[in-house]
Amino acid sequence: MSKNTSPQSRSTSGPRSSARGRGKVKAASPSAARVAKTVGEESKARRATGPVTWGSRLRRMFFVVAVPNLVAFFSLVVIALATVLLTTSPSAWLPTAIAQSWMVTNLAPVVAGGITISALPILPALILGWMLAGNVHRAIKDKVSINDLLALLGWVIVVPVILIGIAWFMLWDAAQVYDLSPPPLGPTIARALVLHLTALVIGMGPRLWRALAKRYKVSRAVVDGVVLAVQSLLALLAVAAVVLLALFIFNFDNQALVMDSYPHLAGLGLFSVIGLSLLYLPNILIAAVGVLLGSEFHIGDASVSLFSVHLVPLPPLPLLGVVPGTAAPWAIGLL
Template structure:
């Protein structure tokens, strides 16, 4: 009989549902959700661990040691955003020329002029000089550069790396600006364009990219540099207070400008009616240009809120008065009020609130207030410088630089000094209340103080009475220290052995435990000399005799043999 047909060789018959490879999944009882959410916590823990591991690996990655490798890496970091911007400009300019059917010879001129606009450098065409340029493209470029700088130095960086990166961040746009200037100089021989003032263009480019570099470094790196060169960390914290103050001021200025723009929305139609020849495409271009000028409007509004003036040629606007001239046909200029109401002075509460909110949580002292004042003045001066300039036939346009910077610093100085004085007074009063005590309390505490002083004097006398001990030079004492360490190790080993034995006894059966407990008792009984029963003693003696008899008879048996 074949084993396949033998009944003994047949396996247990399977259910019909599992025959011919068909399986039915067994019904599982639904698991109750874990009260602590272990799966979610384990998943989040794994993600955190993976992220921390990647960061640690990035920190362990060695930086390039050679000078060539360092320059190559930093040059790529600084060149990528500028090259990307140039490529975008070239593509947009080429598309615009193809759509409008303009000659391709204009392409180089458009690319050079647009590069100047992206870096807030002045442009000139048809004897019209414009340096009051839209700040939004430059803000985008600075943000991209700051992100690239941050990605290059967020894990590991040296001072040489920072110097190399700074040189590349400033050198690449300077080289591109010089190339664009040369292209405009060459195009000026054919077209009605002229290169701008090279010194002014390079100054704006350097200031813009230097600000991007400073912002990309981050607070942690600035604190590390301050610690390395012995600069008090308090200066970095105070500069951070100033930046927070200017940030709150910018938010308040944006809100105020939006409200004023909505209230004067009717003026937009009036301004556009004065230019009936503008087509629909021209209107779209004006709207786009207005959007690009939004950062300029925010900075100018902030300058007006602190008490400075915004000038458009011979016209000016402040919280106290307004004197306007015919403005450019831009929708954003409709937000400039033609007259200033008397209650506009109440808007000074915006810089006041921004200063208080930025200073109160940090509890600064007078030194912090001074540093924050200087930092706020410098940052406001740079911002107003970048968003102001000449606007063709209108002349100088933008906020008054030194007035805006001085008043911004004045708000911070007044509020910071007041808050610092308030916290100093509170701290002085609290210290005085803690140190000041009533006469009864002083008399009650006197015996305790005297007793403590007496005990201290007694201990001092006893210590002085002891003879001076000679320094220990005996090598045996050193060996004794090692021996003491060994003793400690032996004691720990004995404790571990006792613990292991206890665990073994817990795991062993009860009978074995009883036998192990009886054996030590018997051994202890023998050691202590406990009397055994008579029968047990006779058996022990008989056993000893039987063991001795073979040894005694062995010589006789040898003789018989």
């Protein structure tokens, strides 16, 4: 019997070949299987999601801009309704109060009884801008495209124009009954756009602005210079806040005299006077920055600087009690 036909040779050669085959096959590791599964799921998710369309992009960016504006608008509605109810005013005043409040929030002047009030408190505008800038930053801080920014810019222009148009029409309609007038439409829209565009610029943040500067071959020093200017301005505001706090403490008697000028001030009236002072606090803070830099602060015919103070009867606002009667000789040291 030859070696090829021997049963022993077949039985011994078979297992050896199968053993060699088994030695060449390696089982997949559990970690590799998990990675492959994760990659497959992400690939399926990308295929299911598909490319972002302009419709979905516009919807997303619309809510980024509209939500802060609507929150501010309906907050004003609640405040106006509470004011009408607490003062037992006619309910017909409610639409006028809402429209006028929205105009003030967008820094539009108030025109009533032949008088134009353009020195408006900027705190409501700052709150609206802060909400919008925060919402923009949360929406684009992780990932954003140029098309996303274009859609966002479009809504930042369109949404305030629509809301200003509605409020302006409400005031125009109220002017047929009450002694008031809507502010000039063109400057009002311009102020609202400046407010919203500024909030957009702040909400985009320095990192995104540096990326855009790199993309469009703009020197990074431009963005760094703007960031440094903003930091310097914040430092000046902090110093001005310290100076105002000191004036508030040393001139507290003047503020008490202003409060005493109201014969019957209690309850809602007291709350209104204090609230109005708080609304004008950012205005006074900015004026203090200008005075510390050497300029003058004017209220009507009155002027205040580090070198001289010329006062006339001021509006009966407790906050204006911080204004000193004369300029101290050492005040120039604050320059």
